[in-house]
Structures are given as C-alpha cells and as structure tokens.
Amino acid sequence: MSDKPDLTFIIASSVHDMKNSLNMLINSVETLCESLPPELRDALNASTIQYEAQRVNNDLIQLLGLYRLHNEMLSIDVDEHHVSDLFEEQIAHYHETLASRGVTLSCHYPDDLTGYFDRELILGVLNNVLNNATRYTKTAIELIAYTFDGGLKLEVHDDGGGYPEQMLHAQPGEEKKGINFHNGSTSLGLYFAAKVAAMHHQGDKVGHIELSNGGRLGGGVFSIFLP
Amino acid sequence: MLSSFGAQQVDLASNAEDALNKCRYDFYDVILCDFNLGIGKNGQQILEELRIRKRLKHTHLFIMITAETAKDVVLGAREYQPDAYIAKPITRTVLEQRLGQLLIQQRSLKAINKEIDLENYSKAITLCHQKLEEKTKYQSWCMQTLAKLYTKVGDLDNASSIYKAALAGRELPWARIGLAQVLNLEQKHQEAKLCLEQVIKNNPNLVEAYDGMSETCLRLGLTQEAQQALTLASALSPRMVPRQEKLGGLCLQNNDVESAANAFRMAVQYAENSVHDKPEHYLNLGRCLSEWSEGDVTETGKLRAKEALAALDKVTEKYSSDENACLTSLLIEARVHVGQGEQNKASDTLHKVESLLEEDSELSASNGLEFARTLYTMGQRDRAEKLLIELSGRFASEPAILAQIESLMDEPEGLEARVKAKELNKAGIKLFEQGQLTQAVESFRAALSFTPRHAALNLNLAQVALKLYKDTGEAHYLEVAKQALQQIQHIPAQHQQYKRLNHLRKQIATLEASAA
Numbered sequence: 001m002s003d004k005p006d007l008t009f010i011i012a013s014s015v016h017d018m019k020n021s022l023n024m025l026i027n028s029v030e031t032l033c034e035s036l037p038p039e040l041r042d043a044l045n046a047s048t049i050q051y052e053a054q055r056v057n058n059d060l061i062q063l064l065g066l067y068r069l070h071n072e073m074l075s076i077d078v079d080e081h082h083v084s085d086l087f088e089e090q091i092a093h094y095h096e097t098l099a100s101r102g103v104t105l106s107c108h109y110p111d112d113l114t115g116y117f118d119r120e121l122i123l124g125v126l127n128n129v130l131n132n133a134t135r136y137t138k139t140a141i142e143l144i145a146y147t148f149d150g151g152l153k154l155e156v157h158d159d160g161g162g163y164p165e166q167m168l169h170a171q172p173g174e175e176k177k178g179i180n181f182h183n184g185s186t187s188l189g190l191y192f193a194a195k196v197a198a199m200h201h202q203g204d205k206v207g208h209i210e211l212s213n214g215g216r217l218g219g220g221v222f223s224i225f226l227p
Numbered sequence: 228m229l230s231s232f233g234a235q236q237v238d239l240a241s242n243a244e245d246a247l248n249k250c251r252y253d254f255y256d257v258i259l260c261d262f263n264l265g266i267g268k269n270g271q272q273i274l275e276e277l278r279i280r281k282r283l284k285h286t287h288l289f290i291m292i293t294a295e296t297a298k299d300v301v302l303g304a305r306e307y308q309p310d311a312y313i314a315k316p317i318t319r320t321v322l323e324q325r326l327g328q329l330l331i332q333q334r335s336l337k338a339i340n341k342e343i344d345l346e347n348y349s350k351a352i353t354l355c356h357q358k359l360e361e362k363t364k365y366q367s368w369c370m371q372t373l374a375k376l377y378t379k380v381g382d383l384d385n386a387s388s389i390y391k392a393a394l395a396g397r398e399l400p401w402a403r404i405g406l407a408q409v410l411n412l413e414q415k416h417q418e419a420k421l422c423l424e425q426v427i428k429n430n431p432n433l434v435e436a437y438d439g440m441s442e443t444c445l446r447l448g449l450t451q452e453a454q455q456a457l458t459l460a461s462a463l464s465p466r467m468v469p470r471q472e473k474l475g476g477l478c479l480q481n482n483d484v485e486s487a488a489n490a491f492r493m494a495v496q497y498a499e500n501s502v503h504d505k506p507e508h509y510l511n512l513g514r515c516l517s518e519w520s521e522g523d524v525t526e527t528g529k530l531r532a533k534e535a536l537a538a539l540d541k542v543t544e545k546y547s548s549d550e551n552a553c554l555t556s557l558l559i560e561a562r563v564h565v566g567q568g569e570q571n572k573a574s575d576t577l578h579k580v581e582s583l584l585e586e587d588s589e590l591s592a593s594n595g596l597e598f599a600r601t602l603y604t605m606g607q608r609d610r611a612e613k614l615l616i617e618l619s620g621r622f623a624s625e626p627a628i629l630a631q632i633e634s635l636m637d638e639p640e641g642l643e644a645r646v647k648a649k650e651l652n653k654a655g656i657k658l659f660e661q662g663q664l665t666q667a668v669e670s671f672r673a674a675l676s677f678t679p680r681h682a683a684l685n686l687n688l689a690q691v692a693l694k695l696y697k698d699t700g701e702a703h704y705l706e707v708a709k710q711a712l713q714q715i716q717h718i719p720a721q722h723q724q725y726k727r728l729n730h731l732r733k734q735i736a737t738l739e740a741s742a743a
Contacts, residue, residue, distance in 0.1 A: 023315045030318060050318075075302060075432040078400070080367040085328050092324035112364065116397065120314060202397055 012067040019060040026053045047100040051134065054097075058128045062192040065124065069195055076118045076199050083113040083145045083152070090126055090143065094134065103137055109145035115152030117226045121196045122154075128189040129156045129222045136160035140217055151205065151227035155215070162213035162220045193224065202227040229259075232323055243268035243500075250282045257326070258283075262293040262304060268500045271304040271466060276502040278307055285340035288329055292317060302434055303466035335363055339372065348380050374405050383409050400430050407439050416446045434464045441477075450481050461490065468494050468503035475511055482646055488515035495538065506542045506552035513539040513559045521566035521641050528567070535563045551591060554583060558597040562604045573605055592618065592628045596635060603639035612636065612717050619721045629721050636718065637681040644677040651677070652684050659691055664698070667691050668707070675714075682724040685711040689731050696738070705742075708735060 033046045068074035087107045098105050126143075133141050137158035144155040167190075193209050200207035205227035215221035229237045238255070240246035243264050250258075258277075262270035270291050277283040291309040293300070304312075311329055313322065333340075339358060342351035355373040359366060370389055377386035387409045393402040403426045410419035420443050426436040437460035444453035457474045465471070471494040478487035491512040498504045516535035520528045542549075542556040557580050564573035580598070584590070590598060595618045602611035615636050622628040638645050651674035658667035671688040678684065689711040696704035712732060718725060 026318075034319075076430075077305070082364055084364075088324055088328070089321060092320040093318070095320060114367070116399075120312065 008067060008070070012064060015060050015063045015067070019057065019064065022053060022057050022060065026050070026057065029053065047097050051097045051131075055131050058124070058131055059188060061124060062128065062188055065121075065192055066188075066195070069192075074199075076121065078116050078118055078200065080114050080116055081119050083109050083115060083154075084111075086119070086123065086126070086154075087143050087145070089123065090130055093127065094130055097134060098141070101134070102139065103134065104140045105143070106140070107143040107145075109143075110147075113145055113147070113152070115145075115154075115226055116202070117152070117200055118196075121199070122224075122226070125189075125193045125196050125224065126154070126156070128193065132189065133158040133160070133220070133222075137217075137219060142216055144216070148225060149205070149227070151202065151207075151225060153223060153225050155221060155223040157215040157217045157221050158219040159217035160219040162218075163211050168211055168213070193222075197224050197226065200226045232326065243273050246273055247276060250277055254282070254284065255287060257288045257290065257330075259290050259292060262291055262300065271300075271307065272501045274304070274307045274309055279502050284344045286333070286337055286344060288333055290326075290329070299463070299465055302432065302464040306434060306464060306467055332365060332368075336365060336368065339369075343372075343376075348376050352376050352380070371401060371405075374402075378405070378409060378412070381412075383412055387413075398429065400426050400433055400436070404433075404435055404439055407443065411439075411443055411446060416443050419443045420447065432463060434460050437463070438470070445477075450477065454478055454481050454483070454486070458486070461493065465493055466497045468498045468501060468508075471497065472503075472508070472511075475515070479515070482642060484515050484519045484642060488512060488519060491515055506546045506549055506556075509538045509542045509545075510552065510555050510559065513542075513556065513563070517559055517563045517566060518642050520563065524567060532563050532567045536560060539563070550583075551594060554580065554594055555597050557583070558594065558601045561601050565604045570605075577601070577605065589621070590618075592622055592625070592631075596628075596631055599635055600639065603635075608639075611639065616717070616719050619719045623721050630723075633682070633718075633722055633724075636722075637683070638678045639680070640678050648674045648677040648681060648684065650674075652681075652687065655687060655691075659687075664691055664695050668695065675711075680714055680717075682715045682718050682722060682728070685715045686724055686727050686731060689735075693731070693734060693738070702742075705735070705738065 029046070029049055033041050033044070036044070036046075065074060087109065091105055091107065094105060130141065133156055137160040140159050142155075142157040144153075144157065146153055190209065190211070197207035197209050207224065207226045209222065209224045212221045212223075213219070234257075238249055238253075240249055244267065246258075246260070247268075249255075260270045260273055264270060264273075268276075270293070274283075274289055274291070277289070283289055288310045290311045290313060291304055292313050292315065293304070310333075311325065313325055336358070339351050339354045342348070342354060352373060355369050355376065359369045359373075363369075370393060374386045374389040377383070377389065387406065390402045390406040390409065393399055394406065403422050407419040407422035407426075410416070410422065420440070423436055423440040423443060426433060427440065430436060437456045441453045441456040441460065444450070444456060454474070454477045457470065457477060461467070461470055461474050471490045475487045475490035475494065478484070478490060491508055494503075494508040495512055498508050513535045516531045516538065520531035520535060522528075523531070539556040539560045543553045546552050557576055561573045561576040561580070564570070564576060595614060599611045599614045599618070602608075602614065615632050619629055619632045622632070638648065640648075651670050655667045655670035655674060658664075658670055668688065668691050671684060671691065674684055675681065675688065689708040692704045692708040692711065695701070696708065708731070712728065712735070715724075715728060718728065722728075
C-alpha cells in the first residue's frame with residue numbers, strides 16, 4: 001500500500017455513508033408525515049422535503065454508480081422486463097410529488113411491450129430524468145415507449161422550457177450523441193445515463209441517449225435507446 | 228403498512244435468529260428481508276439457509292431489501308435468487324406497487340410452481356405449455372422454466388431447442404448458459420466450453436458462467452483452467468461458501484497449496500454465522516497451512532504455522548462436542564509441530580490423541596488416514612504402514628478410500644517431494660518410450676530419492692532394469708530390479724499395483740532360474 005490515500009475510495013465511502021443517513025431521514029420524514037393531520041402536512045410542505053431528499057439521494061446513487069463504473073465494479077444484469085412494470089413503478093414514485101405540484105404524469109406504450117435491460121440501472125436513469133422533469137415542467141410529463149430498431153426506446157417528454165441550447169450540442173471532442181456534460185446541474189445524471197445506456201449492447205448495436213426540444217408537449221425530450 | 232395492503236397476518240422478526248425460528252414453524256407467502264441485519268446473519272445468509280433447509284417454496288416470495296449496491300454483496304445475494312430486490316429508500320407507494328406486481332405474477336404462475344415444489348416435473352411441463360398458449364406477461368419466465376424442467380427430466384432435445392430458439396432472436400446469457408449445460412450432459416464438453424467463453428466475454432460479471440466453465444473444464448481434464456474459472460467466480464462473489472470449499476479442493480488437486488489456503492481462509496470467514504459453518508473449513512485451512520509451512524522456519528513459515536495452530540484450536544474450542552473433528556485437529560496439530568522442528572510438542576500432542584482413543588475403538592477412514600499421515604511425518608513409518616494395512620482390509624470394498632490409502636502409502640512425503648517425484652517419473656517414462664533405457668533408470672532413481680516407497684515408481688524402475696538386464700546381460704541390473712521390488716514388499720493385496728508386483732516377481736524368479 002502506498003502512503004497516499006485513495007481519494008476516490010474515501011469519497012465513495014463517504015457518499016455511501018451519506019446515502020444511508022439520507023435513507024434514514026427519508027423514512028423518518030415519511031413516518032412523521034403519516035402521523036400528521038393533512039393540514040399540518042401541507043403546511044410542512046412535506047412533498048418538497050421528499051422531493052429534494054429524493055433528488056440528493058439520486059445524485060448520491062449516481063456518484064456511487066460512477067465510482068463503480070470507473071473501477072469496473074458496476075455489474076449489469078440484463079433480462080427481459082415489461083415496460084408496464086417499469087413505468088408503473090415510476091408513477092408510484094412520483095405520483096404524490098407531481099400531484100402536489102399540479103403536474104399530470106401519463107404513459108403511452110403498446111400493451112405487453114418488453115425490452116432487455118438492467119432493471120435497477122434503468123430505473124435509476126428514469127428516476128433521475130423524471131426528477132429533473134419535475135423541476136422544469138409546467139403542467140404535464142409523458143412517458144413513451146416503443147419498439148425501435150429491434151430494441152426499445154424510452155422517452156420522457158415535458159412542457160417546460162426545454163433543454164438549454166448548449167446542452168443539445170456537443171463541443172468538439174466531447175462525449176457522443178451531442179450532449180455537453182459540463183454545463184448545467186443535470187450533467188452528472190446525463191453522464192450516468194449515457195454510460196448506463198452504453199453498457200447495454202446487442203450484436204453491434206450499442207445503447208445511447210439523446211436530448212431534444214419540442215416533442216409531444218413542446219418542452220424537453222429525453223430518450224434512451226436500449227438494443 | 229402491510230396490513231393496509233391487505234395482508235392478513237404480519238409477523239415481525241427483529242433479528243435473523245428470530246426470523247429463522249418463525250420460518251421453522253410457519254411458511255410465509257411473502258418474506259421481506261433487509262440485507263443488513265446488524266450483528267449475526269445477514270439477509271443473504273437467511274435466504275441461503277431457508278433455501279437449503281427447504282423452508283422456502285417456489286410458490287413463496289422472498290424479497291430482499293437493500294441499500295447495498297456493492298458488487299460482491301449484490302452478486303452474492305443474487306446467487307440464491309431472491310424473487311425481487313427493492314432498493315432503499317422504500318416509500319409506501321413503491322412497495323405497494325412492486326409487491327402488487329409480484330403477487331400478480333406469483334398468482335399467475337402458482338399452479339406451475341406448486342407442481343415444481345411437489346417434484347411433479349412432467350405435470351409442471353404440461354402447465355408451462357398451457358401458460359405459454361395463454362400469452363401472458365410471463366412468456367419469458369415460462370420458456371426459461373420449461374427449458375430447465377426439460378433438462379431436469381433428461382429431455383435434452385427439447386431443452387436444447389428452446390435455448391436455440393431463444394438465441395436465434397438475440398444473444399441471451401441465460402439461454403447460452405443453459406445450452407452449455409445441455410451440451411455438457413450430451414458429453415459435448417468442447418462445444419459447451421465455446422458457449423461459456425462467449426458468455427464470459429460479453430458478461431464478465433456473470434458468476435454462473437464461470438461456475439459452468441469450471442465444471443466443463445473439469446470434464447475436459449483441464450484442472451488448471453477449472454481452477455482459474457472458479458477463482459474468478461469466487462473473486463466476484465466471495466460469500467458463497469460452497470464454492471470456496473470446492474475451489475480449495477481443486478487447488479489441492481492442482482498442488483497449489485497457497486491458493487487452497489486462501490480459499491479455505493475465505494470459507495472460514497464467510498461461513499461464520501451461516502448455515503455452512505462447520506469444522507471442516509478450519510481443518511482444511513490447518514492442513515494447507517501445515518503443508519505450506521512444513522520445514523519452513525523463516526518468519527513467514529512460523530507465521531503460517533501459527534495461523535494453522537490458531538485455526539486448529541478454533542476447532543477444539545468451537546466444536547468441542549464433535550469428537551471426530553477434535554481428534555482430526557490434534558492429528559494435524561502434531562504435524563504442524565514437526566514441520567517447525569518441535570518434536571517434543573508433537574509427541575505431547577500425539578499422547579493426547581492416544582489418550583482420547585479408547586482401546587478397541589475403530590478409527591473412521593478419514594481419521595485413520597490423518598493418523599497415518601501424522602505418523603509418517605513423525606518418522607514412525609512402520610506404525611503408519613501397519614495402520615494403513617489394517618485400514619485397507621477394513622475398507623476393502625470402498626475403492627475411493629483404498630485409493631487414498633494407496634496414495635498415502637506410496638507418497639507419505641510432503642508436497643514438494645511429491646511434485647518433483649512426479650516430474651521425474653514422467654521424464655523417465657518418456658525416456659523409456661524413446662528407448663533411452665539407462666537414462667530412464669537414472670530418472671526413476673532420482674524420483675525415488677524423493678518418494679522411495681512409491682509403488683508404481685519402483686515398479687517402473689524394476690521393469691526398465693529387467694529389460695536392460697535382458698538386453699545386456701549385466702547382472703547388476705537384475706539386482707536393481709530386485710531391490711526396487713524389495714522397497715514395496717509392504718503393499719497389501721488390495722493395492723492397484725499388487726498384480727504388477729507379482730508379475731515382475733515371477734519374471735525375476737524365471738530369469739534367475741535360467742541364469743543359474
């Protein structure tokens with residue numbers, strides 16, 4: 001062992017610690033809120049607390065994910081999953097927060113649509129994108145899924161102001177698919193999403209993400225292709 | 228929370244022991260279990276124990292709740308296949324939704340799982356086919372289950388065609404691994420190996436693939452490669468104790484004491500609190516370290532001997548009611564002392580053993596062998612041989628035990644000597660085949676300087692010497708052959724080389740008669 005501490009390892013263990021504490025916090029807040037009468041709950045702005053805590057939690061999970069990715073310790077378990085299960089879980093997750101903000105969340109996909117992916121990793125990616133969309137959208141979010149090029153395409157549309165121009169176009173020499181990861185608060189999440197997408201491959205096709213503006217609701221569109 | 232979802236009876240267990248106790252008397256439809264349970268067993272160990280003790284049916288749900296995403300934890304827990312993982316933080320809505328999905332699936336597949344639990348596999352196969360025709364959400368599950376069931380009942384053609392059909396659509400690790408399993412059963416090990424190589428290349432974290440690879444390599448006689456594959460699997464998922472045990476054994480087969488010791492160290496470490504906790508892990512570790520430290524009185528040698536003694540002490544302390552294990556522990560301990568040049572301590576330990584053994588008590592085969600090995604190490608060859616001959620009479624109908632007796636009798640020496648003797652013997656055989664007889668004699672003699680009482684080796688020497696005698700007429704070659712046979716007078720009639728010994732004896736007698 002060298003005398004120099006491995007800084008990334010130290011950061012990773014601290015992140016791990018923070019995540020565990022945060023989980024305790026989230027659970028305590030939830031229990032606390034359940035015991036409160038509704039009017040007090042609203043006054044406390046419970047959904048904001050939960051939303052922000054969830055946001056920090058997502059960031060921490062992604063930091064850990066990136067650390068593992070960096071050290072080739074992130075394992076991927078690709079199996080066939082139903083899009084309905086994936087989306088329903090996200091709806092369950094965000095229903096309350098979105099309702100309190102007056103945002104509707106809807107899903108559109110063919111019945112029995114399935115795809116091949118790592119359930120936990122893709123849940124993490126969607127979770128982050130939805131968390132962001134929640135922040136920037138005005139009235140609605142739509143989750144779309146369809147078969148594309150022999151694989152699965154998942155999209156998140158919102159009616160917010162869309163992604164900033166500089167995020168849509170890559171600087172020369174930067175990560176693929178035209179996303180600039182160095183600007184904006186969402187960079188970490190998108191970087192992670194791009195890495196996770198790229199871990200999914202089939203034959204010579206590799207997964208990737210894309211950002212655009214407009215879409216079905218006129219706001220931002222995040223899409224991920226999973227071959 | 229669960230009651231509000233409609234659960235009729237909810238029991239809580241505050242720790243692993245409590246949970247396992249409750250499962251001993253009741254079957255639960257759904258078990259929610261956190262991975263991290265503080266002191267004692269963790270969630271994986273609970274799942275492991277429930278699976279092994281058959282307290283978890285296919286119709287039940289085991290859901291692991293975890294904040295852990297560390298690879299060794301995740302891969303380890305995945306090996307016992309919980310029905311689902313739920314990552315923390317769990318909110319009420321997420322749990323309700325996820326549990327709902329799982330219960331719907333469980334209900335839909337209940338009839339099939341029930342037949343699997345009852346081991347009515349042909350009925351389960353019929354039900355799987357019916358389910359597939361219903362075109363439910365669970366097509367993929369049905370296909371996988373069907374292929375496994377076909378493999379189980381030995382209908383390899385059907386299993387193989389399901390896997391191949393799945394693979395025609397896309398590259399699926401489960402199908403490729405399944406296909407490899409079928410190929411192995413069809414004795415097509417080379418093809419199975421190719422399959423698994425492909426899986427590993429695309430999915431370097433898939434523990435199952437390495438297990439399959441190790442198994443396949445063993446069938447192909449590639450013991451080194453088998454060890455390599457199993458080492459990789461253990462590195463990915465170190466918490467699986469049975470795999471560590473298997474790896475240790477494989478390392479020993481490959482004469483790799485160092486890696487064997489490492490595997491048994493891990494077995495000891497991860498068996499703690501688990502259903503796999505048993506004295507054999509400590510004894511195996513003690514054996515490896517004893518062998519590794521033999522004759523090494525440097526600091527590292529001393530440390531290894533010390534570690535061996537600590538592991539062996541643990542046996543007499545932790546499993547004091549297991550007389551057999553305690554006896555084995557003492558027998559190995561004596562060898563560790565000899566290896567460190569501590570003859571007095573070794574004699575003391577041996578006295579302890581003798582006082583434990585009652586007059587007319589018969590030793591078990593394994594302790595008999597252990598005892599003989601220790602006697603050899605302590606320089607009591609005659610006593611060791613007497614014991615082994617007694618054992619080979621007693622276990623004459625058990626070939627596996629006889630083989631162990633033979634190899635100990637042939638080569639009571641340490642590992643290093645055995646390895647050298649083996650190499651020289653091989654070289655000697657090659658020289659003999661090339662017709663270089665005098666060089667072959669030299670090589671066999673050199674080998675015998677390491678393992679002087681090795682039966683096959685002495686017979687090889689005798690055979691070549693006799694040929695030289697016949698070719699050249701030089702009398703001293705006849706003498707060499709006679710001496711070689713003299714060395715192995717002691718082997719019992721059950722010994723595999725016994726017939727060959729008799730044959731050569733007769734040959735010598737004929738040659739001597741005609742010379743006279």
